[in-house]
Amino acid sequence: MRTTRAPKTSERVARELVNHIVENDLVEGTKLPNEKQLVEVFDVGRTTLREALRLLETRGVITIRPGPGGGPVVRRPRPDDLRESLTLILQFTGASLTDVFEARATLEPMIARLAADRLTDEQLDELQASVVEMRDRSDEHEVFLAENARFHSIIAEATGSSVLWVFNETLKSIADGAVVGVEYTPRRRVAVAAAHEKIVEALRSRDPLAAEVAMRDHVGEAGDFWKRKYPELSSRDMRWVH
């Protein structure tokens, strides 16, 4: 096992609370028993319980609502929780946004390839709807960003691989133009919609290689566009923003 040290009581309590949430499939926002009740359930001291709750809070499993009537509430950890850890490591290794683009250019074609065999008809319809929405509403910046994010998420989800989905979402949340303050022109948005359309065609024909190639072309072209349009932004060292 990972370590020979005995786990602290607070860690055991934290783990049991995680198991409780997962096994009962408690949705985000579900109120957990309050501190006093949890102290009794786990038969531990108040300090130990608070340590456990704080640990779960830093891990994104719960949030703690302050005030009377407050207390621990289910949050559930999400891919975006990796963004901060990854960005920090990237800052420490002197990596830039270009590094993130390259990783996407490596990862996303493989994701598209896997998805071609596994995509459901419903997911295919969703992708097609996303392309239509993006093309027809190319003058709306917010719609573009949302559809762009949705498109890439559906394909990653279609792989059925939680790991690949998490990695994909993490990179997206770092490279997202909205985060770093990039504006997409309407012309650019139409070009992205056309690239998405090609990917959908390849996926519809259930052709893994064609899907891989279409995605590689799209992500590679997008990376080149950014490097050309925003050279300082792309090459600037990553910085952790909490």
Add this chain to the structure above:
Amino acid sequence: MRTTRAPKTSERVARELVNHIVENDLVEGTKLPNEKQLVEVFDVGRTTLREALRLLETRGVITIRPGPGGGPVVRRPRPDDLRESLTLILQFTGASLTDVFEARATLEPMIARLAADRLTDEQLDELQASVVEMRDRSDEHEVFLAENARFHSIIAEATGSSVLWVFNETLKSIADGAVVGVEYTPRRRVAVAAAHEKIVEALRSRDPLAAEVAMRDHVGEAGDFWKRKYPELSSRDMRWVH
């Protein structure tokens, strides 16, 4: 920008400390100024400073040594810091170790492909040395685990991509047999050394496609071996262990 809320003072202090560590390339173990000195440098209250230090501690940037003569010490965040976040998300999505294997089988061939063009002669020598060590000392379990980890790290490092290196290390730390309590037989260890040898040959000939194929064969075969030998372990839902 990500959020419109003004960053808390403690977050600003945390960020400045990160920048200080990175810009001065402070190595792990370097003592930072003590709490009293930091309060003066940043001109903030003791509570705010402690909040900043706690934030940096949970992000793996520093450790705080207790007692007199203690205080904040540089740690530097590392890929393994993503292991916990990822494992938690995998538990919440009901993923298994098989999911981690599949992600490795997707990611590592692409890493090998990229590395073939970028690997230095020194890295090639290191890989060859690792293969020799693994083969010649196949009766030593610890040596096998260390060389196995080293081999895959060198190739990921050779891509020059911090992101791919981090992802690779994270998956390795989850799938590592030692962590989940798997024993490798000497015969199995020799088979792994032979597979590594084939990968080195492909990399030496600077053939991206051959490197990709050799790595795909190796990681795929390893995944199949695990699923066959440890079916319960591979299909069991992931569990967060702090």
